[in-house]
Amino acid sequence: MGWEFAAVWVDDPARCWKWTWRRVADDSGAVLEQSQAFVQLEDCVEDARRNGFEESGCGPID
Numbered sequence: 001m002g003w004e005f006a007a008v009w010v011d012d013p014a015r016c017w018k019w020t021w022r023r024v025a026d027d028s029g030a031v032l033e034q035s036q037a038f039v040q041l042e043d044c045v046e047d048a049r050r051n052g053f054e055e056s057g058c059g060p061i062d
Contacts, residue, residue: 001023001024001025001026001032002023002024002025002026003021003022003023003024003048003053004021004022004024005019005020005021005022005041005044005045005048006019006020006021006022007019008020008037016039018037018038018039019037019038019039019040019041019043019044020034020035020036020037020038020044021034021035021044021045021047021048021051021053022034022035023051023052033051035047035048035051
């Protein structure tokens, strides 16, 4: 199982983008679980931690 964080499209150009986290299946890439949309990325990451996201082993993509 993998995790991804994504910016969510907002129809109103005057509003800022929102953030969501998703848990995805390693084999198929299917979305297993998805959060509500958050205004701040930091709030989205904190919610993901409460739902099992662990940052150990995460690093920059080369």
